[in-house]
Amino acid sequence: xxxxxxxxxxxxxxxxxxxxxxxxxxxxxxxxxxxxxxxxxxxxxxxxxxxxxxxxxxxxxxxxxxxxxxxxxxxxxxxxxxxxxxxxxxxxxxxxxxxxxxxxxxxxx
Numbered sequence: 001x002x003x004x005x006x007x008x009x010x011x012x013x014x015x016x017x018x019x020x021x022x023x024x025x026x027x028x029x030x031x032x033x034x035x036x037x038x039x040x041x042x043x044x045x046x047x048x049x050x051x052x053x054x055x056x057x058x059x060x061x062x063x064x065x066x067x068x069x070x071x072x073x074x075x076x077x078x079x080x081x082x083x084x085x086x087x088x089x090x091x092x093x094x095x096x097x098x099x100x101x102x103x104x105x106x107x108x109x
Contacts, residue, residue, distance in 0.1 A: 022095045022102055029085035029106065032092065038072035042101050044092060055094060055101045064105035075104065082108045 025046050033043035033052075038061065041054045063070050065078030082088040093103035 022093050025092045025094060027090040027092060029079060029082055029088040029090060032090055034076060034079065042092070042104070055099050058100045058102050061101065062103040062105075064103070066107055075106070078108055079106055082106075084109050 025044070027044060027046070031045050035041055035057060039057060039059075041056055043052050043054050045052045061072075063072055063075035065075055070078065079088075087109040089107045089109075091103075091105040092101060093105075094101050
């Protein structure tokens with residue numbers, strides 16, 4: 001009986017880790033370095049005093065500029081058009097467990 005309870009508890013803990021919700025970070029364009037290709041790594045820092053870290057881009061990555069979904073090239077062009085990178089907000093959706101970014105949304109100013 002105890003063995004069954006322990007196995008069930010372990011399975012539930014594993015399931016909760018596997019289904020952990022991705023974390024969203026609010027950044028500005030100065031805090032992120034885009035990859036050169038859509039299958040690369042994004043470098044970002046979560047705060048002014050934080051160190052830069054890297055995460056992979058997923059195959060089903062969503063690139064969003066000013067509320068419109070676009071492709072990687074459109075995202076890079078949109079981000080490059082920012083006149084004030086420090087005021088252009090970025091929302092990065094990040095799966096910490098898998099070290100993958102699933103969505104990147106920028107509002108260009």
